Amino acid sequence: MKIRVNNDASYIRVFNATANSDKIDVYINDVLVFSDVRYREFVPYTPTFPGDYTVKVYECGNSEKLILEQELTIAGGNVGTLVITGIMPKLMLLAVFEDPNEKTCESxxxxxxxxxxxxxxxxxxxxxxxxxxxxxxxxxxxxxxxxxxxxxxxxxxxxxxxxxxxxxxxxxxxxxxxxxxxxxxxxxxxxxxxxxxxxxxxxxxxxxx
Missing domain, CATH: 2.60.40 (Immunoglobulin-like)
Structure with missing residues (x-):
């Protein structure tokens, strides 16, 4: 499998690293994108266009219980993981980016x-x-x-x-x-x-x- 990243598309996934939270729902620009995300769970990488986004995290199935809201800017060609971490109720969103040009040698x-x-x-x-x-x-x-x-x-x-x-x-x-x-x-x-x-x-x- 080979994946190409152009100047427009980025590949972003979410990782729930919040030990004392229940399952969470993740909304991006008020649209439910990932639901029932468990602790330790990664959601798959998703093609994402560059731009400004509002990320909101709610308790699973409860859109009245907002536990994190953070603004996010994604540039073209970004590849990485958005990590939800912290200890309830003080959560934060951290971006762990990857370099698409990174390579390894044989063996x-x-x-x-x-x-x-x-x-x-x-x-x-x-x-x-x-x-x-x-x-x-x-x-x-x-x-x-x-x-x-x-x-x-x-x-x-x-x-x-x-x-x-x-x-x-x-x-x-x-x-x-x-x-x-x-x-x-x-x-x-x-x-x-x-x-x-x-x-x-x-x-x-x-x-x-």
Whole structure:
């Protein structure tokens, strides 16, 4: 599969990363676009034209219960994920964009980290026992790192906890398989202490092949 992005079309999806919310409905310019979106759920990438949009999020099935409203401008050729995050009732919409020109070499994969756990301090990433990235703040994502394909041990822990006190800080590990010529975003989500690592394949995997 190959996907082309021209100067007009963008590809946008929505990710519900709000740990303490029920299912949600997402309206764009007062039109219901995505319904019954569960926590941890991604909706599919959707072709979207550039322009100014009003995004409204409601409790599922209740158009009287508005829980988030935010203005959004989408430029031509944007590709990415709109993440609904925060802790009820203080929610926010964060855009995690992708570069349509991103590529990988044969037998390699790429990944990046997006810190979307609002109650977690800045984080460090260790892969197979080697620290790769430190002090990633909430709401930010890293650049892509290219590595050989394989299964890796990912460990994420809070940056401000001294090594001898790690048992007192947030620490989570997960084995993640990175496949040939694939590009991923690894999301940290949840409300302390219930945080999770979510692996997602980025649509740019299928661009410019």
């Amino acid at each position: 390699n994969a790429k990944f990046r980290i997006a810190h979307l756990s609002p109650t977690t301090e800045p984080i460090d990433l260790t892969v197979n026992g080697v620290k790769m990235i430190d002090e990633i703040p909430f709401g930010k994502r890293t650049n892509y790192a290219e590595v050989p394909i394989g299964v890796y041990d990912f460990t994420i822990e809070e940056s401000n906890v001294e090594s001898e006190e790690r048992n007192d800080g947030i620490r989570i590990s997960k084995k993640i398989e990175l496949k040939d010529n694939k590009i991923y975003t690894i999301y940290l989500i949840g409300d302390v202490p219930d945080i999770e690592i979510i692996q997602s394949l980025d649509i740019i995997t299928y661009m410019n092949k």
